[in-house]
Amino acid sequence: MSTPTPRATPAASGSSARPVFMRILKWGGLLALAIAVIGGVVGFLVDAERGLVSALVGTAMAILFTGLTAASILVANRFSGTDFFTAIFFAVVMGAWIVKFAIFLVLVFLLRDQPWINPVVMFLCIIAGVLGSLIVDVVVVATSRMSYASDVTLPGE
Amino acid sequence: MDATTVLAEINGNIATVGYGLAAIGPAIGVGIVVGKTIEGVARQPELAGRLQVLMYIGIAFTEALAFIGIATYFIFV
Numbered sequence: 528m529s530t531p532t533p534r535a536t537p538a539a540s541g542s543s544a545r546p547v548f549m550r551i552l553k554w555g556g557l558l559a560l561a562i563a564v565i566g567g568v569v570g571f572l573v574d575a576e577r578g579l580v581s582a583l584v585g586t587a588m589a590i591l592f593t594g595l596t597a598a599s600i601l602v603a604n605r606f607s608g609t610d611f612f613t614a615i616f617f618a619v620v621m622g623a624w625i626v627k628f629a630i631f632l633v634l635v636f637l638l639r640d641q642p643w644i645n646p647v648v649m650f651l652c653i654i655a656g657v658l659g660s661l662i663v664d665v666v667v668v669a670t671s672r673m674s675y676a677s678d679v680t681l682p683g684e
Numbered sequence: 685m686d687a688t689t690v691l692a693e694i695n696g697n698i699a700t701v702g703y704g705l706a707a708i709g710p711a712i713g714v715g716i717v718v719g720k721t722i723e724g725v726a727r728q729p730e731l732a733g734r735l736q737v738l739m740y741i742g743i744a745f746t747e748a749l750a751f752i753g754i755a756t757y758f759i760f761v
Contacts, residue, residue, distance in 0.1 A: 542733065543733030543734075544732075544733040544736045547737050548737075548740070551740075592751065593747070593748070593751075596740060596743055596744065596747065597740060600736060600740060604736075613722070613726075617718060617722065620718075621714075621718065624743070624747070628750065628754075631751065631754065632703065632754060632758075635755055635758040635759065636699075636758060639758055639759060646759040646760070647759075649759065650755055650756070650759045650760075653751065653752075654752055654755075657748045657751050658748070660744070660748075661744055661745060661748055664740070664741055664744050665741065668738075668740075668741055671737070673733060673734055673737065
């Protein structure tokens with residue numbers, strides 16, 4: 528008589544993805560610093576203090592809004608193991624996405640006509656921040672090590 | 685009859701139309717990415733972690749399109 532081998536019980540937790548998202552946020556922050564410095568110097572040369580402020584605002588907006596997706600996934604993963612994890616996960620991630628775009632729209636609409644903003648410098652810094660964060664995301668994910676079947680919990684665990 | 689008869693007139697900021705156009709593509713893109721991720725997690729829940737990372741990359745690329753599209757219309761109009 529043999530004891531039955533314990534079968535892996537699937538648990539959609541996603542907790543194994545946590546280190547990847549932490550690295551994405553860390554490298555995204557460093558990229559923001561680099562773009563803020565370079566953009567700030569170029570903005571200052573182009574349009575003095577107005578250009579400097581626009582560069583800093585544009586970089587902050589780009590990095591904040593692109594990093595929010597990774598942060599929302601990390602927050603949503605705190606609910607792993609609960610009965611409605613999948614529903615909660617997508618509600619948190621997609622909800623954060625919608626709110627993020629609503630805030631982005633309002634900010635761009637309000638900042639456009641401000642006298643202390645140079646729209647072109649701000650726009651270029653937003654593009655640099657968004658494209659830079661894409662590069663960081665791809666590099667971090669491509670160099671990350673994640674096993675297949677990573678979120679398995681055995682019976683009794 | 686006047687040759688330049690106005691049949692329809694649009695008032696307001698054209699940037700709002702730009703926002704509408706910029707929202708179409710990313711909306712479809714994110715819908716497909718998230719829908720397929722749900723499908724994948726439902727089939728193989730133990731792969732949730734890997735699928736989340738791949739979903740994140742998909743969302744990042746589609747939202748980049750939206751950010752640049754929306755910012756273009758609002759800043760240059």
